[in-house]
Amino acid sequence: MPLYILPVSSNEAIAAHLSHLGDLLELTGANVFRVNAMRRASRSAEGASVDLARLAESEPKALSSVDGIGEGIAARIVELVTTGKCSEEAKLAAQVPAGLPALLQLPGLGPKKVRRLWQEAGVQDIASLATRLDDGTVAGMTGFGAKSVANLKDSIAFQARGIGRFRLDVGWREAHRLLRLLDDQGENPSVLRTAFAGSLRRSRDSIGDVDLLVASDEGLPLMDRFCAAPDVERILARGDTKASIRLHSGLQVDLRVLPLAQFGAALLYFTGSKEHNVALRGRAQDRGLTLNEYGLFPDDGEAAPHTRGVKAIAAATEEEIYAALETPFLPPELREVYGDDPLAAPPAGLLELSHIVCELHSHTTASDGAMSIEELAHAAKARGFHTIAVTDHSKSSAIANGLSEERLRAHIDAIHAARARVPGIQILAGSEVDILADGSLDYSDDLLNALDIVVASPHTSLKQDAGTATRRLLRAIEHPAVDIIGHPTGRVILERPGLEPDIEALAKAAAARGVALEINAHPSRLDLRDAHVRMALAQGAMIAIDCDVHHEDDFDNLRFGVGTGRRGGLTKDRCVNAMGADALQGWLDRDRTHAS
DNA sequence: GCCGTTTTCGGCCCGACTGTTTTCAGTCG
CATH class of the missing domain: 3.30.460.10 (Beta Polymerase, domain 2)
Incomplete structure (x- = not known):
């Protein structure tokens, strides 16, 4: 889909333009290395830990410090941010049928074949490809036989099912x-x-x-x-x-x-990312070595050392390959291209699943959960947690059976009463309070102050513009009762994009207030996402990782939340769920009166 | 188009598999 007429303010939008530009270059027969450079820049933009649009306006020269972005692409980003379009993209788009880039997504079709289908058979889009497949035009082209035609028909039928990621x-x-x-x-x-x-x-x-x-x-x-x-x-x-x-x-x-002896090399190779592999191969070349999926070999100038009986320097484990390359081991979650050194050492104390010792966002049968307070507490205790926060929905979440103020007061009493029946775990009386469209909270201050912990989350009005969303969430962060901002953007993966607030501004305010921004661990959310976590950490904010427990199995989603945190470079000391019981209580007791 | 103690030009990862081919181009990861 051409995006060149939309305003460009987020890293994702910039990445989409660069990716589209890459497609257009590829289809117009540009040098393959230019195309690859554009793709690489697109991925870099998507994962960047700085807001590129802001950088383009305040300090455009600094754009080139992002790996994969040089002078040329920096200039295009500045143009995108300041004018809302990229002239090169628009110019190329005028030369290529609008439906052609979509053909690149069909399995079995790459740039060479798409170009030939376009120029030799007049294919403009998927519909016209289907026609040319049916009328025999494609079968008559050299390089396309009966099998190719059948496979392409299957690819089109598969794509029509709308299955993506x-x-x-x-x-x-x-x-x-x-x-x-x-x-x-x-x-x-x-x-x-x-x-x-x-x-x-x-x-x-x-x-x-x-x-x-x-x-x-x-x-x-x-x-x-x-x-x-x-x-x-x-x-x-x-x-x-x-x-x-x-x-x-x-x-x-x-x-x-x-073979087992090559397992590490294969695991490394197939884990990727592609860019990480390229960086590692470069490191190998610097040392007179060559790295492939079979191992790390001395580079004798000939191809395919593994087929010529050359003995591998390292192959059995990933660790020995990194060591032989004199490169710090990178956990899989960090094998992307971020910042200026894709092979930089991981942060010390990178968060691990075993570090998580409490759950601060969960629901009971009082709202839309499946467990009672006691069942929830037992389940959390069985996971080895020292604390479980009961945070049922607030009154505006009617569809989730949100609690009226009166019901919440009774619920607080019920939670207090449950403490005696489930010893060995701290049960906090909390609420997941709706952040209303204007940034106000769904309960009175009086009631919020009676809670041990407040998770404030946006659930509705998730199509607000970026400025409105930012002001809305800032207002919630600045409310003295709030401890955690739950799933800050409200996105649902593969379904809805959610809000696009200025994460750096939110994180800065959150850091000043001691408020944590949540990574909601549910695999449909993972919100904040990885790049947002990087931004938030850079601004000094604390991060919460919560399972938003509704059913007992939801605790298992923690691995996905921790994975997202690790992708964002989250360390144990910056995650409130990794705090011991005393430290957690200390955080909840923090001074809430100081102005930001 | 990016990048650089092999740095301002000349490189840019590389092997499996498919389909259409008689020796290989294209795609994929």
């Missing part, structure tokens, strides 16, 4: 199901090790496909088993060491089978 939990579930199937619940002696890689392992907020690795010396039976797995809709590719299937859900799953 998938939520992280879907990938997690399928990855574990298929790996269990392949190793026969751990009983298959030929399976020496299994892992999932790709964006699932990097804990991106959505995934395009699932990558599975199996260490085994007997690949073919595993390929058979994989391709015959329940729920396989179509086998997309199948070789001796690699196969791809599509499930009925539309999710594509790739399997690689390899």
Whole structure:
């Protein structure tokens, strides 16, 4: 979709323009390295920890300090931010049919073939491609045979199902199901090790496909088993060491089978990101080495050392490969391109799942949860938590059975009473209070002050413009009763974008007030998202990671929230849920009177 | 278009698989 007429104020919007520009360059036959540079800049913009639009206005020269953005692309960003369009993008868009870039998304079609379909068969968009496939035009072109035609028809039908990316939990579930199937619940002696890689392992907020690795010396039976797995809709590719299937859900799953001795190299390679791999290969080259999916080898100038009996310097584990490259080990979540050094060491004390010792956002049967106060407390205690905050919905969330002021007063008493029945865990009486459209809260100050903890969240009016949303959330942050801003943007992954507030401004105010900004761990939210976490940390804000528990299983979503935090560089000391009981109480007792 | 103790030009990761091909181009990750 051409975006060049929309105002450009967010990093995501800038990234979308650069990506679109990359498509257009590719379709007009530009140098492949220019195209790649544009793609790389787009990804860099998307993950940048600074607000590029603000930088473009205040200090445009600093744009070039972002990895992958040089003078040329910096100038385009300045143009986008100041005029709302990019003249090069507009010029190229005028040369290319508007529906053509969409063809690049069809599996099996790359820039070369799309260009030929456009120039030799007059294909303008997916509809005209379908026509040319049906009337035999495409089958008559050199390089396109009957199989290509059939595959393209399948690709179009698949795309028409509207299946794009998938939520992280879907990938997690399928990855574990298929790996269990392949190793026969751990009983298959030929399976020496299994892992999932790709964006699932990097804990991106959505995934395009699932990558599975199996260490085994007997690949073919595993390929058979994989391709015959329940729920396989179509086998997309199948070789001796690699196969791809599509499930009925539309999710594509790739399997690689390899010797155990090369597992680390393959895991590294297939975990990516692509940019991280490129950076590591560059590091290898600097040291006279060459890195591929089979290992790290001395570079003798010849290709494919693994096929020529060259002994690998490192291959069995990721750790030994990083060590041999004299590069600090990077956990998968940080293998993206951020800032000016993509191979910079991870922050000391990077948050881990085991650091989380309390849950501060949960619901009971009083509003829309499935557990009673006691059941919730027992479930939290069973997870080893020292504190659970009961934060049912406030009165405006009528659809979630939000509590009236009167019901909340009785609920507070019920929570206090439950403390005696569930010893060994602190049960906080709280509320998830709606932040109304104007930034006011859904309960009186008097009632809010009677609570141990207040999570304030936006639930409605999620299409406000950025300025209004920023003012709305700032007002909530500045309310002295508020402790946490819950799912600050209200986005739902793959469904709605949510608010686009000025995260840096919110984080600055939150830092001044001691308010934490939440990473809601539910896989449909992951809100704040990774790039927002980076921005918030840079401004000094504290972060909360909460499961927004409605059902007992929701505690398991913590891994996704922690993954998002780690992607944002979150350390243990900046996460309120990693505080011990005393420190947490100290935070809740902080001075709320000082002005920001 | 970006990048640089091989730095202002000349590189830019590389191997598996597919389909259409008789030796390889294109796509994908």
